[in-house]
Amino acid sequence: MALTAALGADAVLLGEAIDRHYQTDWSGGASVQPLAVLRPSGTEQVATAMRICHHYHVAVVPQGGMTGLAGGAIPSANAVALSLERCTALEPVDMSEATLTVGAGATLQAVQEAALSAGFVFGVDLGARGSCQIGGNLATNAGGNGVVQYGMMREQALGLEVVLADGSVLSMLRPMRKNNTGYDLKQWFIGSEGTLGIITRATLQLRPAPQAKCTALLGLHDYASAIRVLRHMQSHFPGALAAFELMWEDFYATVLQWHQTASPFAQTYPLWVLIEVTGAEETALTEALQETLSQAMEQGDVADVVIAQSQTQARALWHIREATAEFLTHMVPISFDISLPVHHIGDYAEECQRALSQQWPLHKTLRFGHLGDGNLHLTTDANSLDPATDKATLIRSVEEIVYGLLAARGGSISAEHGIGTHKKDFLAVSRTPQELAAMRAVKQALDPLNLLNPGKVFDPLFDSKVLPA
Known part of the structure; x- marks a missing residue:
């Protein structure tokens, strides 16, 4: 096998050696065993793997800490999964620039601890800090608890190193906060969920630690x-x-x-x-x-x-x-991660509660969010709905209620968890046909063979579905 020869036997898992960890993520999607799991140790090996996969037209699903809630890291049976778990290198904190350059597989907690040890803080925090990885945080533009003060992952990234679908490398690890030399290419990959390129390293902005x-x-x-x-x-x-x-x-x-x-x-x-x-x-x-x-x-x-x-x-x-983080222990969650103008959140939350109660009087829905940045989370326990209806039908019914009310207020179906596979049918709720066409054009330009995380975010040749009239 060309990949084993190029990367080494310890970097390629096959058959029964593929642990269940690589087969699904926290979204609860059905487990899928990929053709293989690749575990490159750095940018050079990621580029080698992509060149081989590009040559043989084999699709690649990038994976981080598998803590995503939109199904973006679930592999396909006809694709290989590429885990960044071994790309964990942390360079020393640059004290003069207040930056830290890390491998995409470094956990958020490792970055936080490295920053604190040098007298700084890293501006993003979320409950999965011990498991989620910086590459995945960037690929989904993660938010969390500190957005009201420091912004989302997009605001923390000064530079990226990215491997494209054909194996070429974009090295953009520049620490400057001002760099107006044409298109800011790194922003194309932040929030793209691995569909445009694979983030392998990042230069992150740090802030002085409060006393x-x-x-x-x-x-x-x-x-x-x-x-x-x-x-x-x-x-x-x-x-x-x-x-x-x-x-x-x-x-x-x-x-x-x-x-x-x-x-x-x-x-x-x-x-x-x-x-x-x-x-x-x-x-x-x-x-x-x-x-x-x-x-x-x-x-x-x-x-x-x-x-x-x-x-x-x-x-x-x-x-x-x-x-x-305990939802999966106590319920069968149908979760929503939405955003809308702050002044709409209270009324919208009550509208959802009333609409769900009208359909399922005994439903149990939990509401919470990051009010400072307009992010509302709703989680309905599928066990509290109609026990005679299959789960897939229940999920779709709840989605149509929640997203239907959101569309009327011009909100976003995803504030910080991405689109993955779970939300792509409703992408047109939050994106115009013109925006979708521009997104497809970027995908076609960078990945014309549709090898990077195919089927995630949107289907490149088709518009997302819209809510029923």
């Missing part, structure tokens, strides 16, 4: 109050509001039940907000947060508040919000 951090959980009476509190916090902590995580009571109460933990509050509220602010000195920051929240309570926007008195308490509060 202090304070966390608080707020109880609110309504969504309008949440928006006012968000703007209040941003005005009092400009550039220092690190998280503003919104949880509806359905999410909050369910997670406490899962954890068998009592709420730190004496009563319940319709909405809960987990906030985090950063600063230079802990005592001053805590006092400023207390004063700011006292003002919000006097104005009637905050009903109740608990401020973490230690990092242990802060982690306990975050443990509630990050319980999304």
Whole structure:
């Protein structure tokens, strides 16, 4: 086999040696065994593998930490999977440029720890930090908890190294923040889900680590109050509001039940907000947060508040919000990752709840999101719907309700998880025919044989389907 000869026997897995880990991702899609699993050790081996696959017209499905929720890394039976798990090299932090150059297989947590050891922070954080890989984070333009302060993965990438479908290499590892020399090619690959090229290395922007951090959980009476509190916090902590995580009571109460933990509050509220602010000195920051929240309570926007008195308490509060990693343990989740203008989120969330209740009165849907960047997550437990209907039909029915209401408000069907296979039928909800045509043109130019992650994001020769009238 040409790939084994070129990469070495330890870099090519065949048959029974292909572990189930490579056959599906966290989206819960059916497992598929690929023709082979390639495990190159760096850019040169990725390029070699792509040249061979291009020569033989063999499709390639890039894989990272397999934590995606849209099916983007699930392989095909007639393709090889290319795992970046061995591309883990981390160069020393460049102290003068405040950058870190890493292999695409490095985990997000490894990058965070390397940054902290040098006195910096990396601007993206999410619950799968110990498993997800930087290449996958970039390929899906991951967001997470810190977007309100630092932006998404797109904002963290100063340079990339990318292998194209024919095995040629684009080396764009330049640390400059200003570089206006024509098209910014690296942006083509961020968020492209491995359909245009395989990211093998990245130069990431770091920020000085804050010396202090304070966390608080707020109880609110309504969504309008949440928006006012968000703007209040941003005005009092400009550039220092690190998280503003919104949880509806359905999410909050369910997670406490899962954890068998009592709420730190004496009563319940319709909405809960987990906030985090950063600063230079802990005592001053805590006092400023207390004063700011006292003002919000006097104005009637905050009903109740608990401020973490230690990092242990802060982690306990975050443990509630990050319980999304436990969904697969407790339910059969039908999950949505959507975005829309902030002022629409409250009404939209209630519309979805009413529409789902009309169809399935006993449905269980959990609502939560990153309010500061307009990202709402909905997760419906398929077990709470009609037990006589097969899962695929239930998923499609819930999607048509959720995305149908979203289309009327001009929202996006994917805020931070990508399209993969799960959402491509509804891509036309959020993209015009002209945009889809431009996307197909870029795909045709860079991958004319359609070898890179075929069937993901959209089918190159066809428009996405639209919602039924």
